[in-house]
Amino acid sequence: MNPTRLFVLSALAKGGAMYGHQIRRDARVDRAELWSDVRPGSLYGALHRLEDEGLVRAVRTEQAGRLPSRTVYEITDEGRRELGVLQAEAFEEVRFPPDPVDLALATVDGTDEATLRGHLSDRVRELEARLSRLDHLADRRWPDQTPADDLVVEHARLRLRAELEWHALVLDQLGKLGGRP
The missing domain is CATH 1.10.287 (Helix Hairpins)
Structure with missing residues (x-):
């Protein structure tokens, strides 16, 4: 079970279409690193891999003024199915890694x-x-x-x-x- 994939897919399922920085901000606001293996810096790479796999798709590109353009993503139907699988795996998996x-x-x-x-x-x-x-x-x-x-x-x-x-x-x-x- 990959917690970063679970986080990105659930963020898009819950929050609707977003760009990478919004997902990263949500991870920071929720203090995800304190209660999960999700690191905000890993979210962009995960988002691109999820797109390559057809689990999320780009819906538009936005640019405000001179700021860099940003791509807005949404979860696909296949992404929702994957989210369900990841959630089930997370509930079934009990981790106590050796310290x-x-x-x-x-x-x-x-x-x-x-x-x-x-x-x-x-x-x-x-x-x-x-x-x-x-x-x-x-x-x-x-x-x-x-x-x-x-x-x-x-x-x-x-x-x-x-x-x-x-x-x-x-x-x-x-x-x-x-x-x-």
């Missing part, structure tokens, strides 16, 4: 505890910063925010809280890992 910290933790033998504590504390700060951004996002509504959007943000927040809980457990048991004192 490199697990391999590092399994191989810490001989690493001093202060170094390990420093690395883990850095990770905790990064996780807390991500959670803070999501908490801030949850406190502020964005255009067209839906109850489904609220649930998506809450899912990401709960996952981060679970990671923070696990890191607290590791930090608590750090002395038992067999590293040097």
Whole structure:
């Protein structure tokens, strides 16, 4: 399942005909990078590939003043079918990719505890910063925010809280890992 394809097709299905920058802006406004694998910079390439596959089509080209021209795209009937397939795949797929910290933790033998504590504390700060951004996002509504959007943000927040809980457990048991004192 390709999350970028899913995002582009769903944006066009929901929002109607748009040009690439509008889709990219929607990804930034929705903070898609905080709760998905979608990166706003990858949307243009995906849009062109979807056009090559007949899943979206160019409906017109616009140019305002001296600004560069921009192509407006819409989803095709085949694109709507593909969107349904991608959504079904997304619901069926459960991802918990291996986290490199697990391999590092399994191989810490001989690493001093202060170094390990420093690395883990850095990770905790990064996780807390991500959670803070999501908490801030949850406190502020964005255009067209839906109850489904609220649930998506809450899912990401709960996952981060679970990671923070696990890191607290590791930090608590750090002395038992067999590293040097």
